[in-house]
Amino acid sequence: MSEQAGAVVPQAGTAGAAGTADQRREQMLRAALEVITERGYAETRIADVAERAGTSPALVIYYFKTKDQLLTEAIRYAEDYWYEAGTRRMADLPTAAARLAEIVSMSFLAEEPDDPGPDWLLWLDLWAQAARHSEVASVRQKFDERWRETIHSLVLAGQETGEFGPVDAADFALVMSALLDGLAIQVALGDPAVSARRAFQLCMRFAAGQLGFSWDGSSPAGG
Amino acid sequence: MSEQAGAVVPQAGTAGAAGTADQRREQMLRAALEVITERGYAETRIADVAERAGTSPALVIYYFKTKDQLLTEAIRYAEDYWYEAGTRRMADLPTAAARLAEIVSMSFLAEEPDDPGPDWLLWLDLWAQAARHSEVASVRQKFDERWRETIHSLVLAGQETGEFGPVDAADFALVMSALLDGLAIQVALGDPAVSARRAFQLCMRFAAGQLGFSWDGSSPAGG
Amino acid sequence: MSEQAGAVVPQAGTAGAAGTADQRREQMLRAALEVITERGYAETRIADVAERAGTSPALVIYYFKTKDQLLTEAIRYAEDYWYEAGTRRMADLPTAAARLAEIVSMSFLAEEPDDPGPDWLLWLDLWAQAARHSEVASVRQKFDERWRETIHSLVLAGQETGEFGPVDAADFALVMSALLDGLAIQVALGDPAVSARRAFQLCMRFAAGQLGFSWDGSSPAGG
Amino acid sequence: MSEQAGAVVPQAGTAGAAGTADQRREQMLRAALEVITERGYAETRIADVAERAGTSPALVIYYFKTKDQLLTEAIRYAEDYWYEAGTRRMADLPTAAARLAEIVSMSFLAEEPDDPGPDWLLWLDLWAQAARHSEVASVRQKFDERWRETIHSLVLAGQETGEFGPVDAADFALVMSALLDGLAIQVALGDPAVSARRAFQLCMRFAAGQLGFSWDGSSPAGG
DNA sequence: TATGAATGAGAGTTCATTCAT
DNA sequence: GATGAATGAACTCTCATTCAT
Numbered sequence: 001m002s003e004q005a006g007a008v009v010p011q012a013g014t015a016g017a018a019g020t021a022d023q024r025r026e027q028m029l030r031a032a033l034e035v036i037t038e039r040g041y042a043e044t045r046i047a048d049v050a051e052r053a054g055t056s057p058a059l060v061i062y063y064f065k066t067k068d069q070l071l072t073e074a075i076r077y078a079e080d081y082w083y084e085a086g087t088r089r090m091a092d093l094p095t096a097a098a099r100l101a102e103i104v105s106m107s108f109l110a111e112e113p114d115d116p117g118p119d120w121l122l123w124l125d126l127w128a129q130a131a132r133h134s135e136v137a138s139v140r141q142k143f144d145e146r147w148r149e150t151i152h153s154l155v156l157a158g159q160e161t162g163e164f165g166p167v168d169a170a171d172f173a174l175v176m177s178a179l180l181d182g183l184a185i186q187v188a189l190g191d192p193a194v195s196a197r198r199a200f201q202l203c204m205r206f207a208a209g210q211l212g213f214s215w216d217g218s219s220p221a222g223g
Numbered sequence: 224m225s226e227q228a229g230a231v232v233p234q235a236g237t238a239g240a241a242g243t244a245d246q247r248r249e250q251m252l253r254a255a256l257e258v259i260t261e262r263g264y265a266e267t268r269i270a271d272v273a274e275r276a277g278t279s280p281a282l283v284i285y286y287f288k289t290k291d292q293l294l295t296e297a298i299r300y301a302e303d304y305w306y307e308a309g310t311r312r313m314a315d316l317p318t319a320a321a322r323l324a325e326i327v328s329m330s331f332l333a334e335e336p337d338d339p340g341p342d343w344l345l346w347l348d349l350w351a352q353a354a355r356h357s358e359v360a361s362v363r364q365k366f367d368e369r370w371r372e373t374i375h376s377l378v379l380a381g382q383e384t385g386e387f388g389p390v391d392a393a394d395f396a397l398v399m400s401a402l403l404d405g406l407a408i409q410v411a412l413g414d415p416a417v418s419a420r421r422a423f424q425l426c427m428r429f430a431a432g433q434l435g436f437s438w439d440g441s442s443p444a445g446g
Numbered sequence: 447m448s449e450q451a452g453a454v455v456p457q458a459g460t461a462g463a464a465g466t467a468d469q470r471r472e473q474m475l476r477a478a479l480e481v482i483t484e485r486g487y488a489e490t491r492i493a494d495v496a497e498r499a500g501t502s503p504a505l506v507i508y509y510f511k512t513k514d515q516l517l518t519e520a521i522r523y524a525e526d527y528w529y530e531a532g533t534r535r536m537a538d539l540p541t542a543a544a545r546l547a548e549i550v551s552m553s554f555l556a557e558e559p560d561d562p563g564p565d566w567l568l569w570l571d572l573w574a575q576a577a578r579h580s581e582v583a584s585v586r587q588k589f590d591e592r593w594r595e596t597i598h599s600l601v602l603a604g605q606e607t608g609e610f611g612p613v614d615a616a617d618f619a620l621v622m623s624a625l626l627d628g629l630a631i632q633v634a635l636g637d638p639a640v641s642a643r644r645a646f647q648l649c650m651r652f653a654a655g656q657l658g659f660s661w662d663g664s665s666p667a668g669g
Numbered sequence: 670m671s672e673q674a675g676a677v678v679p680q681a682g683t684a685g686a687a688g689t690a691d692q693r694r695e696q697m698l699r700a701a702l703e704v705i706t707e708r709g710y711a712e713t714r715i716a717d718v719a720e721r722a723g724t725s726p727a728l729v730i731y732y733f734k735t736k737d738q739l740l741t742e743a744i745r746y747a748e749d750y751w752y753e754a755g756t757r758r759m760a761d762l763p764t765a766a767a768r769l770a771e772i773v774s775m776s777f778l779a780e781e782p783d784d785p786g787p788d789w790l791l792w793l794d795l796w797a798q799a800a801r802h803s804e805v806a807s808v809r810q811k812f813d814e815r816w817r818e819t820i821h822s823l824v825l826a827g828q829e830t831g832e833f834g835p836v837d838a839a840d841f842a843l844v845m846s847a848l849l850d851g852l853a854i855q856v857a858l859g860d861p862a863v864s865a866r867r868a869f870q871l872c873m874r875f876a877a878g879q880l881g882f883s884w885d886g887s888s889p890a891g892g
Numbered sequence: 893t894a895t896g897a898a899t900g901a902g903a904g905t906t907c908a909t910t911c912a913t
Numbered sequence: 914g915a916t917g918a919a920t921g922a923a924c925t926c927t928c929a930t931t932c933a934t
Contacts, residue, residue: 021893024893040265041265041351042264042265042266043265045927045928045929046928046929046930055894055895056894056895056896057895057929057930058894058895058896058897058930058931058932059893059895061930061931062893062894066929066930067928067929067930124347124351124354125351125354127347127412128263128264128347128350131263131347131348131411132262137412140412141412144409144414144416145416171425174406174409174416174425175402175406175425177405178402178404178405178406178408178425179401179402180405181401181404181405181408182400182401182402182403182404182405182408183397183398185350185401185404185405188354189350189353189360189363190360191364193367193397194397202394202397202401206398244917244918247918268903268904269903269904269905270902270903278919278920279919279920279921280904280905280920281906281907281919281920281921282918282919282920284904284905284906285917285918285919285920289904289905290903290904290905470914486711486797486798486800486801487711487797488709488710488711488712489711489801491906491908492907492908492909501915501916502915502916502917503907503908503909504909504911504916504917504918505915505916507908507909507910508914512908512909513907513908567800570793570796570797570800571797571800573854574793574796574797575709576858577709577793577857577858578707578708578709578712583858586858587858587861590855590860591862617871620852620855620862620871621848621852621875624850624851624852624854624871625847625848625851626851627847627850627851627854628846628847628849628850628851628854629844629847631796631847631850631851632813632843632847634800635796635799635806635810636806637810639814639817639843640843648840648843648847652844690896690897714924714925715924715925716923716924724898724899725898725900726899726924726925726926727898727899727926727927728897728899730926730927731896731897731898731899734926735925735926736924736925736926
């Protein structure tokens with residue numbers, strides 16, 4: 001995570017000469033995520049993934065048995081990756097407000113100048129697929145639950161320390177995550193009305209208002 | 224609109240024996256929307272649309288020249304339809320708060336028992352497509368602008384009459400529409416944590432809090 | 447013929463508002479020839495011909511019943527046209543040698559600066575079609591007979607007047623027309639080794655040598 | 670060449686159970702040539718070629734990526750094959766006149782009774798295609814250059830030994846090859862006025878006259 | 893484990909032709 | 914006579930998947 005902030009998709013090309021079977025699998029999953037992000041879920045061909053991973057289509061099938069399984073596993077992989085990155089980044093932050101800011105920041109902002117930022121495009125595809133693909137749907141739902149739960153307990157923690165005021169933590173988690181998603185759509189699609197920075201600030205202002213903490217408008221990376 | 228509340232997709236099968244060329248076109252567009260909603264944008268085959276519209280694939284091409292054009296036009300059609308439905312439904316409502324409630328209601332609630340409610344699934348697909356399909360992207364963006372503008376001027380009107388307090392109308396419009404989108408995702412994907420009713424109420428509570436109007440928790444259809 | 451020398455394809459666009467059925471037919475035939483020349487026989491679509499003739503595909507079929515008939519008639523039309531042009535141009539020339547030079551000239555040279563010259567491309571297509579299309583084959587063969595016969599009697603006439611020496615007129619006609627065809631292929635395909643002028647001169651030199659007349663190297667248009 | 674005289678198209682069906690990928694390719698090229706010769710270039714379907722080669726259309730595409738490439742390569746293959754056959758057959762002949770007779774013979778005559786003779790039909794199609802298909806055009810032109818060059822140097826050689834008189838070798842090569850083409854058209858299309866034998870003799874008589882060697886009227890196969 | 897070769901099941905699109913008006 | 918609408922029959926090309934090696 002040091003070189004690529006909150007990016008959903010870890011790099012694929014790095015691997016080299018395969019190594020263990022598990023490494024091969026992961027390499028293919030990363031390749032799949034890259035291709036999905038670039039081309040879109042439905043336009044992702046096994047041949048593309050194979051090429052990206054430096055192998056043959058037949059081997060991809062050999063590992064994943066079917067295209068559907070490849071893509072579903074790739075999505076699971078991305079979500080685990082993202083969730084883990086989130087908890088890791090919040091780990092050492094002292095206040096609940098800082099941890100919340102970190103989450104919001106992760107959603108919109110790149111950590112370093114050349115970082116492309118989180119790949120919401122993958123999420124857009126994921127939602128569309130979840131609508132008709134029950135396997136994807138359940139993966140997505142579990143992820144969202146975990147995510148809301150993270151916010152939920154973060155709020156409870158903040159309330160215990162007195163940082164946050166007495167709001168319904170569950171409602172807040174739901175609204176907050178919806179707001180993140182909704183703004184992320186605009187940011188991901190490059191809507192000129194919604195820059196990543198503005199999305200970040202609107203989210204934080206909303207949270208500050210609801211939870212009753214003061215926030216100076218700065219992003220965590222800055223100061 | 225009397226029989227099908229805020230549904231994005233009007234029925235296709237109803238038409239009967241074609242009639243004008245324009246009617247044929249519209250029939251095909253409706254058929255396309257139905258199929259997109261059911262199968263997803265990428266899985267929509269010309270043959271499906273043709274069958275749904277009761278014609279042959281060749282005729283669909285005859286009218287739309289290419290699959291891409293068919294789907295793009297279908298999306299444009301749906302958005303115009305939905306926007307028009309929104310403005311029509313707000314037309315006769317006396318207060319700004321009532322008009323806002325109508326918009327939120329349209330987004331989540333079916334008006335009558337057998338109404339399937341708005342087809343957010345179409346929107347999920349649209350977002351995913353907009354990411355890589357510039358034509359779709361521009362259609363989507365224009366629609367979102369119109370939509371935020373609607374909310375924007377609704378707020379300004381409410382502020383003039385004293386119904387609403389002094390918030391930044393543009394910021395509110397942006398956050399409000401993002402919230403609608405974000406919650407709609409959960410509702411559309413059938414997340415058990417977010418029923419349509421709950422989404423409606425969370426939205427309204429948020430709006431009431433921000434704009435400073437009192438809201439008794441009722442939906443416009445009920446009372 | 448005043449403005450377009452030996453061109454195989456007369457213009458189509460000129461006609462205007464149809465007029466009699468016969469005019470319509472001819473207009474379509476001319477349009478067909480244009481399209482065949484441009485696109486090639488096999489790539490000629492009824493729709494192209496219709497558009498060129500300013501009508502609808504359905505009307506073309508109405509007149510010719512089938513695509514095949516249209517194209518076959520078009521070819522017959524072109525050959526008649528070309529044959530007629532040839533005899534007309536030879537009509538008033540005093541000597542057999544001049545008439546021969548006129549024929550050769552017709553095959554390669556444009557008469558006026560902006561004249562594209564004869565459309566051998568049509569002939570290339572015709573040969574290819576004749577190979578598998580008996581109707582076309584018989585049209586072609588009759589044309590070639592007439593053409594060789596023309597040369598044949600031209601030679602006999604020249605021999606009677608003492609202009610030409612005693613060669614076998616039939617053999618000469620055959621070889622001469624083959625030479626015209628063979629060189630025309632190169633000219634038509636733009637082979638850099640064979641300009642229209644060079645083809646003309648090689649032909650004339652051959653004829654002069656065989657028939658024993660003297661020829662100063664000039665083309666009939668020049669002097 | 671012992672079993673199939675000057676035939677442009679080598680057999681396809683013979684191959685058997687594929688073998689190397691290269692063999693497969695060649696098998697397909699031969700199949701393509703057969704089909705082009707029978708049906709014509711434009712009427713050649715990938716499915717026909719596949720069936721002839723005993724495989725599936727998909728495999729043909731697998732090897733040649735596109736129909737166009739298949740056909741273009743097939744033509745290149747045929748020309749190389751023919752050119753090579755020509756030089757091979759001339760190799761051991763003692764006199765320039767004999768070599769010339771061999772070339773002319775190759776163009777018209779079958780070597781053995783059941784030999785179909787050279788497939789000029791393929792050439793007719795090739796010319797028609799070359800007119801609008803630049804790739805084909807350049808293949809054809811290079812072939813023609815090689816061919817004329819062959820005749821050219823053959824003449825020079827004959828002049829050096831004193832067999833041939835002092836004509837312009839380049840002009841002769843051009844006229845001679847044009848004559849071959851022109852007569853071949855008639856022969857290929859089965860014109861009753863031009864049998865293969867007559868075409869052969871006319872060509873040889875022309876050459877003998879121009880180059881000043883004596884020729885007894887026999888064909889090389891006969892004596 | 894790894895892959896090139898092979899294929900079947902479509903998909904979109906074209907086009908001659910028909911038909912109702 | 915003239916045409917827009919309609920269609921069925923192809924045709925090329927794609928792609929997930931299988932198989933022999």
